[in-house]
Amino acid sequence: MDTSKPAASSSAAPRRSFKAQYLILYNFVSAVLWTTVFGRVVLLVPLVGFTHVYGGVGNFAKWTQTLALLEVVHALFGIVRSPITTTGMQVASRLLLVWGIVNNFTRQTAPSVAYSTMLFAWSFTEIVRYSYFVAALGSGGSGVPKILTWLRYNTFYVLYPLGILSEVTLVYKSLGPAKEWGYIYEIILKSVLLIYIPGSYILYSHMMAQRRKVLRGKQRQT
Amino acid sequence: MASKTITLSIRPRGKPIKKLPEETAVAPEDSTEQLYKKIAASAGTSVHRLRITKGIDGSVVGNAKNVTIAQVDLHDKSTIYVKDLGPQLGWRFVYIIEYLGPLLIHPLVYYLRPYIFSLPPFSVPSSKIGAPSDLQTLSCALITLHFLKREFETIFVHRFSLATMPARNIVKNSGHYWLFSGLFLALSIYRPTGPTDSPYSPLLTPLGIALFFIGELGNLWTHLTLRGLRPAGSTERGVPQTWPFKLVTCPNYMFEAYAWTGVLLLTRSLAAALFLVLGVGQMAVWAKKKESRYRKEFGANYQKKRFAMIPGLV
CATH class of the missing domain: 3.10.20.90 (Phosphatidylinositol 3-kinase Catalytic Subunit; Chain A, domain 1)
Structure with a gap:
């Protein structure tokens, strides 16, 4: 979900526009919510084990992720500059996981290690991303702490494969129970698995391109 | 002075x-x-x-x-x-009319199967016309979705370089869509005992659905990129520099071909195969023209592409 960019509302005007204020609030709230998800996951794993993580965080994570639907709305109405296709696809795939997979086939998917690793990868990425936006919007783009930029453009090397692998595992685990609902559900989930192949390639190369852009920009500054 | x-x-x-x-x-x-x-x-x-x-x-x-x-x-x-x-007609208007045909014909033929296919030249006995197969339902949904997307793009996304086209072109262009991708495909796909009236394939069907959505999303994505090159109200041209456009000249056609390959795998219909072949042929001609136009218009600033439409093929 690294494609959305902060709005270009960082003008010289001393008072922030309503749009900027709203975006800061949205990103701040999201950062706090994902920090809660992250905290719960890393505490629950040693306390109750992978199999019981869902009981302590499942509902909370589901609704936190559902809030990201607003990002599609932002892109749709041009509140942020991020492209609607990428944002839409990323939010849709996340919602498929929390609602379509884990909420429907809880018994077969939630106890899996993949569920915890997925939430770990998601929540860490989101904390960094939303904090980055809050810092960028709040400072007019110039005052983002270096550590946030570094985290944003380096952790994905590890966290994206971890997230994608976990997601694919969960979708794969629900093929069997989906078939009991009807053959069509299994077919749809199989199609989803196939779409992951080019999808993850595009997402990963997009992030590497972004990273190159940001690093090049930095070199120019020095 | x-x-x-x-x-x-x-x-x-x-x-x-x-x-x-x-x-x-x-x-x-x-x-x-x-x-x-x-x-x-x-x-x-x-x-x-x-x-x-x-x-x-x-x-x-x-x-x-x-x-x-x-x-x-x-x-x-x-x-x-x-x-x-x-006499001239606006492009947008012509496009809307073109796509309206298949958009209406597919659901219509799907729902009216018992009536249409009991008539000649099909003359399938009504006792043999059962409920549509799941594959037929799925095909109808995806094809309708495809043309809905096109209408959406025509109204909200595309920025045309020419304002109008000769009015009689609407008959020629609509003919292709209403008769070929509309009536011909629909009659072939929703026909009882036809190739689409069969159970799922555990491999081909998901592959078809996946290709379809990759194609549609990729196509929408390239159209949004192209829109971004042309400021509202202008007819300026530019060459897109983002990823799929580095691969081939016209990735929008590449994705369109993927989507219809998906439909072919899904329906297994000969009509869909014919439609795909003719469509790819026509798009390949357009893509090659576009490549030579880019070379002429932008000269040395233009990074020549090896392939106009599909890497390794066209």
């Missing part, structure tokens, strides 16, 4: 145009757009109906805001030919 006016003599090309003046006085620094407007006004017609060519070599004088009459090498006493292109 007051601009010196020059006089251009005007001849009609093709059918005579009533009220077309024999000559017109313009300033060399007027834009060609102003020339078009002037001639259209005196001939009592719309600028979109006219095409101006130079008498000396027959080359077209485009209708542009930022090109002056001097720049296109028209001088005092130069001759220009004016052609009446006939």
Whole structure:
């Protein structure tokens, strides 16, 4: 979900526009919510084990992720500059996981290690991303702490494969129970698995391109 | 300094145009757009109906805001030919009508299967026309979705470089969509005991669905990129520099081909195969034209592509 960019509302005007204020609030709230998800996951794993993580965080994570639907709305109405296709696809795939997979086939998917690793990868990425936006919007783009930029453009090397692998595992685990609902559900989930192949390639190369852009920009500054 | 006016003599090309003046006085620094407007006004017609060519070599004088009459090498006493292109229709309108055909025909044939297929030339006995197969339902949903997406793009995404096209083109273009991708495909796909009236394939069906969605999303993505190149209300051109456009000249056609390959795997219908082959053929021609146009228009600034449409193939 690294494609959305902060709005270009960082003008010289001393008072922030309503749009900027709203975006800061949205990103701040999201950062706090994902920090809660992250905290719960890393505490629950040693306390109750992978199999019981869902009981302590499942509902909370589901609704936190559902809030990201607003990002599609932002892109749709041009509140942020991020492209609607990428944002839409990323939010849709996340919602498929929390609602379509884990909420429907809880018994077969939630106890899996993949569920915890997925939430770990998601929540860490989101904390960094939303904090980055809050810092960028709040400072007019110039005052983002270096550590946030570094985290944003380096952790994905590890966290994206971890997230994608976990997601694919969960979708794969629900093929069997989906078939009991009807053959069509299994077919749809199989199609989803196939779409992951080019999808993850595009997402990963997009992030590497972004990273190159940001690093090049930095070199120019020095 | 007051601009010196020059006089251009005007001849009609093709059918005579009533009220077309024999000559017109313009300033060399007027834009060609102003020339078009002037001639259209005196001939009592719309600028979109006219095409101006130079008498000396027959080359077209485009209708542009930022090109002056001097720049296109028209001088005092130069001759220009004016052609009446006939009644015109807006592109957007023509596109909407084109896609409306298949958008309505597919669900219609799907729901009216028992009536349509009991008639000749099919004459399937009504007892043999059962409920549609899941594959047929899925095909109908995806194909409808495809044309809904096209209508959506026509209304909200596309920015056209030409305002209008000759009105009679609507019949030709609509014919392709209404009859071929509409009626012909629909009759072949929803036919009882036809190739789509069969159970899922555990491999081909998900592959077809996946290809379809990859194609549609990729196609939408490229269309949004192309839209971003052209500021609202302008007809400027540019070459996209983002990823799929580095791969081939026209990735929008590549993705369109993927989507219809998906439909073929899903329906397993011969009509879909024919539609795919003809579609890819036509798009390949367009893509190659586009590549040579880019090379001509942008010259050394343009990074030549090896493939116009599908890597390794076209």
